[in-house]
Amino acid sequence: MKIYEIQALLERYFDKVELVGSSNVTIDGPAKIECAAKGNVSFVANEKYTRFIESTEASLLIVGEQTPTKQYSDSLSFLKVKDPYTAFVFVLQMFSSPRVIASDGVSPSAVIGENVMLGKNVSIGDHVVIGDHCVIGDNTVIGPNTVLMERVVTGRDCMFYPGVICYDGTILGDRVTIHSGTVLGADGFGFAPQPDGGYIKIPQMGIVEIHDDVEIGANNTIDRATMGSTVIEKGVKIDNLVQIAHNCRIGENTVIASQAGISGSVSIGKHCMIGGQAGFAGHLSLPDKTHVAAKAGVSKSLQKSAQTLRGIPAQPIRDQLRQEALLRSLDKMKRKLDALEEEVRQMQKGKGQQAEGKNT
Amino acid sequence: MKIYEIQALLERYFDKVELVGSSNVTIDGPAKIECAAKGNVSFVANEKYTRFIESTEASLLIVGEQTPTKQYSDSLSFLKVKDPYTAFVFVLQMFSSPRVIASDGVSPSAVIGENVMLGKNVSIGDHVVIGDHCVIGDNTVIGPNTVLMERVVTGRDCMFYPGVICYDGTILGDRVTIHSGTVLGADGFGFAPQPDGGYIKIPQMGIVEIHDDVEIGANNTIDRATMGSTVIEKGVKIDNLVQIAHNCRIGENTVIASQAGISGSVSIGKHCMIGGQAGFAGHLSLPDKTHVAAKAGVSKSLQKSAQTLRGIPAQPIRDQLRQEALLRSLDKMKRKLDALEEEVRQMQKGKGQQAEGKNT
Amino acid sequence: MKIYEIQALLERYFDKVELVGSSNVTIDGPAKIECAAKGNVSFVANEKYTRFIESTEASLLIVGEQTPTKQYSDSLSFLKVKDPYTAFVFVLQMFSSPRVIASDGVSPSAVIGENVMLGKNVSIGDHVVIGDHCVIGDNTVIGPNTVLMERVVTGRDCMFYPGVICYDGTILGDRVTIHSGTVLGADGFGFAPQPDGGYIKIPQMGIVEIHDDVEIGANNTIDRATMGSTVIEKGVKIDNLVQIAHNCRIGENTVIASQAGISGSVSIGKHCMIGGQAGFAGHLSLPDKTHVAAKAGVSKSLQKSAQTLRGIPAQPIRDQLRQEALLRSLDKMKRKLDALEEEVRQMQKGKGQQAEGKNT
Structure with a gap:
């Protein structure tokens, strides 16, 4: 060229x-x-x-x-x-030359269920399993050994790398890319405690919805909702080994780094950036443009947008950095305190002697 | 209805x-x-x-x-x-309508090894591989593309979602559910350091035992024991992306949230609750009804049951919350200390002047 | 015996x-x-x-x-x-008896691409998919349902457990073992932010290189480089659920425990030990024999070899342990400070009374 x-x-x-x-x-x-x-x-x-x-x-x-x-x-x-x-x-x-994920057409070793609608120009790889009533959009490519359970619906131009698992009812938009080993739509972690110390399973009846232009890395888990949908909005990018629990909503163009963990029913706004290994308590919401530093532990909702959080528990970064600096100077503080205590003791002693001196 | x-x-x-x-x-x-x-x-x-x-x-x-x-x-x-x-x-x-994980009977594309005992009414999905000498209990359902290596034994009414991997010798009780992408029985992480800086592999000869009524989420890893068994007791519930290392024992009805990591030979009691992203040092034990907060780093064994731990390193929650509050007030402490120092300096100065005054 | x-x-x-x-x-x-x-x-x-x-x-x-x-x-x-x-x-x-991962020869249900070179004495399991132009070394065993995309090259005596995914172009040395569910060579997490708040994908054109005698546990993700190679050097041992991002280099005989996360372009020296759930900011480098404690958050490069880091952010362990001890004594410091403040107040009061006394 x-x-x-x-x-x-x-x-x-x-x-x-x-x-x-x-x-x-x-x-x-x-x-x-x-x-x-x-x-x-x-x-x-x-x-x-x-x-x-x-x-x-x-x-x-x-x-x-x-x-x-x-x-x-x-x-x-x-x-x-x-x-x-x-x-x-x-x-x-x-x-960059386009990567071959699966050859054109449907591999003879793929198993296609009943009432499946395949779009134009799809590529279905070796040993793929597609459940009954799935709909696969035009130009979508499904890599080898990927499994779509029943009633999965994909838009057009989607890419499933080898070894992806989509549970029943998962809905994907157009131009969605899912990397290997990612599991979409497994049951949310919901069990009702019983008086005998055991648990009964709460049926997870909802689904996962992935909107257009989302890319999801390898070995992630995005759980289906208990009722309704776990929603990954348009343009979201997710790294590897990320957990997104039931009933979460991740806003447009938000980016989530590796090993972050989002607990159930968390709502994250648009254009947020979530650092690696960050964690979120359940049921909280973050406004648009929030940045969460790596390893932060977000424990409550935030009202004001465009803040950066850091620390465990997470707080606005300015407060957290101030706190970390104070922590590093704690040794100095302790020495100062001890010195001051000694000084005051000497002063009291001096005063005592002064007082004694007066008496004589 | x-x-x-x-x-x-x-x-x-x-x-x-x-x-x-x-x-x-x-x-x-x-x-x-x-x-x-x-x-x-x-x-x-x-x-x-x-x-x-x-x-x-x-x-x-x-x-x-x-x-x-x-x-x-x-x-x-x-x-x-x-x-x-x-x-x-x-x-x-x-x-909730029952989810179809695999059709009744054995899929023609499944590969069943020698001396495999299939119970009544089993469903073995497409492209499943079952190794020699496995025993599959009645009514057990094995989803597409799941692999059971040799000598895996399952009880009755088990469910394997698509893409589960069980290494050789894994034993499962009745009514066990394993979600997609979970790996049971991979080698424990054991290597003996050698004088040249390299390592030799310690053969991992034990197994994983999963007792009745356990549910294990997606993309977890539960390693086999070096010798003996890694044991997940009755009624345990495990979320997604959790690591359980070799020779651990997780007690009855304990619940473990996503991305927690349990190091080798840890023993956790019954009815415990382990928060997301919590971590455990190796070889420690926790008594029954211990609660571990999300992100905690548990570094030593505990004697007293029914405590809640929090923080890194983890301590009883009351101490940890007190410490966190003090940490937040560190700025105030520092200002108070500086003010006091200044005051004492002024007092000494005053005393000095007083002393000087006396001399004149 | x-x-x-x-x-x-x-x-x-x-x-x-x-x-x-x-x-x-x-x-x-x-x-x-x-x-x-x-x-x-x-x-x-x-x-x-x-x-x-x-x-x-x-x-x-x-x-x-x-x-x-x-x-x-x-x-x-x-x-x-x-x-x-x-x-x-x-x-x-x-x-220990050798584990059967796949039978000798090529399973009839495996799909082998064009121009694939199979070494002597290879075992290719059921439902394996090997892409075009792959090279498989002598005595290498590939477990069921594993997928090697195009142009993957393995050395001799490698073991792939069931359900491993290698993206195109991955290169492995001799005696490499990869456990189930691990994904090698998925795209690095690289997106260029655009003025409209969206992202365009940065093509990930590099590869993953795994050198001799490496063992990689289950459900790990090691991403391909953007350009060039992500390199895992000779003798490295990696536990489960570890993330290694694009363009990292992990030095010889380094050991990485479960759920550690290594961000993009990090370079780790030889003979290092990385604790569980440790995290690394991007683009930093650690010298040989560095130990990183579990849960540490490494935020900057280190010059001196053979140090141990701990804490979030990580610092030399001596400093960190000192800081943790101070933190535990914070309550005592606070009480001492309050007592001292009270004492000084009393002294001033005394002085005031003394002064008043003089005036009368």
């Missing part, structure tokens, strides 16, 4: 793409700036990386509009754009 | 079921009180929800014996029982 | 193996010292367990060279070696 072709691609997304250097050089793939070789394209989106421009062996760099580009060698060209990070993502997309 | 039928059902479980309103109304399904529509049955088990009685559109509410029920509209009937929460669970069970 | 045969085995590994007692006794299996019966072999590697020697019913104990062995009953023999723990591991290996 030539640099002018990459420029043409970026011009589809950016108003202004300025070329510095030659446009006819061949680019054969992307690389990180510090590892790039001749023929590679890389990028600088962060000032910390500008120091690598001098020494990189890349042939093309995508950089910001303000990045100085004049002083470098003739073998290095630049494309200058407003958002070089996103531009580089488009370049990556150009070079 | 008519209200009198629901009343008849509840009378099987409760000594007294008092009807207020008409008994001949048709009920078509359950719903949460705040979302209920005409024809729905809902419940109030918690005083916080009594405020919804006025406005609910449900046709029937299951409520406590003491709940006032006279002042509401004619279209709303009540069934009054001692434990409306459990009563509602029975109502949910009435309305 | 006779005691002299066990002695002969151990003499292959240890310079000196001293027998105390009879060598012709039959040993039928290993057991823990406190549960051992006649015919069992057990061991004492830790002084805490010497108290069991008196009462054990084992017929043979493997003990340290310095352990006193004269005073016990005739029915108990001893083998004395330098490292009884490792010696017992070899004894366990003698008694």
Whole structure:
């Protein structure tokens, strides 16, 4: 691929793409700036990386509009754009070949239930099991050994990687991607305690709803609602090993990092960012644009949007950082307190002697 | 279903079921009180929800014996029982249709090993693999793509959802339910460090034993013992993504929430409740009725039963809450200490001046 | 098996193996010292367990060279070696029968893609799916329902337990063991935020590389690199439910306990030990021999090797333990501060009265 072709691609997304250097050089793939070789394209989106421009062996760099580009060698060209990070993502997309998850059509080893509606151009992989009354949208790809139980409905252009399990009644929108080992719609964790110390199971009669453009990583668990739906709204991105319990609602474009755990009936707003290993008590709600730091333990609802929470139990980050600083200075406080106590003792002793002195 | 039928059902479980309103109304399904529509049955088990009685559109509410029920509209009937929460669970069970996990009999695509004993009325799903010498109890259902390695023994009325993996030798009691993606009996994490910095694997020769009436959620890992058994006792309920290491014993009717991690050789008593993301150091034991709060880090054994632990490291909740409160007041303490120091300095200065004054 | 045969085995590994007692006794299996019966072999590697020697019913104990062995009953023999723990591991290996993961050859229900190279003596289980252009090394065993997507390359003597998923391009060395439910090579969690609040996916074009002698437990997720490789070096051991994000590098012989979470681009040195539920912020690096305590939250890189970190945020364990001790004494500090404040108040009052006294 030539640099002018990459420029043409970026011009589809950016108003202004300025070329510095030659446009006819061949680019054969992307690389990180510090590892790039001749023929590679890389990028600088962060000032910390500008120091690598001098020494990189890349042939093309995508950089910001303000990045100085004049002083470098003739073998290095630049494309200058407003958002070089996103531009580089488009370049990556150009070079990435589509992954084969399942061949076109229905594998002979797949088992398709009764009254299943398959859309146009679907790919159903080896050993897939699709239960009765499922509906699979156009262009959807289902990887090997994935199981959809009864009445699962997917939109168009969905991707199920190998080994996904969808329980009965799960509903997915368009362009949803589910990675391997993820279980959608298992029973919520609901048991009613009995006088004998045992439990009876609360039937989990609801479903899981996944809206458009959601991507869910590997080995996650998203439980069905007791009644109604557990809802993952449009554009949500979920990492790996995340637990989302029954009756949760995760708002549009919220991002959840690995190993976070969301307890039952929690409602998270839109555009939130949840850090890795964060945990949530049940039945609370967080407003839009809340950020939760990694490992935080969120124990109550929040009213004000766009706050950052941190700590166990979680509090606004400013308070938490102040508290952590105080904690680190606790040793100093203790020494100061002991010194002061000693001083006061000396003063009292002095006063006593003074008093005694007066008496004599 | 008519209200009198629901009343008849509840009378099987409760000594007294008092009807207020008409008994001949048709009920078509359950719903949460705040979302209920005409024809729905809902419940109030918690005083916080009594405020919804006025406005609910449900046709029937299951409520406590003491709940006032006279002042509401004619279209709303009540069934009054001692434990409306459990009563509602029975109502949910009435309305929930059994889930199809696998069709009756053995799927032609399942692979059954040698010397396997299948009980009466078993259902073995598509692409299931059952190893040699397994024993499958009556009425047990094994979902698609589940694998039982050699010598797995299940009791009667067990349910394996799709994609469960049981390693060789796992033993399950009656009425055990295992959700998708759970791995029972993988090797315990045991390696002996060697002088060269490497490790040799300690053979994991034990098994996993799951007793009657246990339910285990999705994507859990319960490791086999090094020698002997990792034991999950009768009635235990485990949520999703929980780790139970080799040689643990989890006591009867204990409940473990999502993402908790139990290290090797830990013994947990009966009727305990373990919160989400809680962690346990190895080789410790907790007595009956211990509660462990979410995210707690339990680092030592406990003697006294029925305590609640919280914090990292975990301590009795009263101490931990006191410590958390002190931590929040640390800023105030610091200011007080600084003020006191200043005061003492002033006093000393004053004394000095006084002393000087005397000399003049 | 006779005691002299066990002695002969151990003499292959240890310079000196001293027998105390009879060598012709039959040993039928290993057991823990406190549960051992006649015919069992057990061991004492830790002084805490010497108290069991008196009462054990084992017929043979493997003990340290310095352990006193004269005073016990005739029915108990001893083998004395330098490292009884490792010696017992070899004894366990003698008694453990190899597990059948898949039968020899290729199961008729497995689906093998095009241009796949199968080594000698491979075992490919039921319902396995192997994508195009995969290479499977000699003696490698692939358990039922495991899926290798395209271009996966394994070395020799690898073991895949049932239900493993390897994404395309994953490369494994020799003698690698992967337990059930683990997902290797799923997409790294990379999305570029857009001005409208949505995200575009960053293609994850790299791979996962697993070097020789690595063992990976159940239900782990190890993500592929965005560009380049996520690397698990030789001899690494990983427990269950661990997350290793894109572009991480885990150094030789490092051990990672259950539910730890390693964020993107983290580099961990050789011979490290990572505790359960520990978490790591992205892009940091830890030197060789670092120990990270369970539940720690590592938030920055470390320069000095062989340190132990603990706490959230993590700090050297000495500082953290000091801080935890101070925290526990916070109540005492508060009381001391309040008492001191009162004392100073009294002193000032006294001074005031004194001053007043003077005036009168």
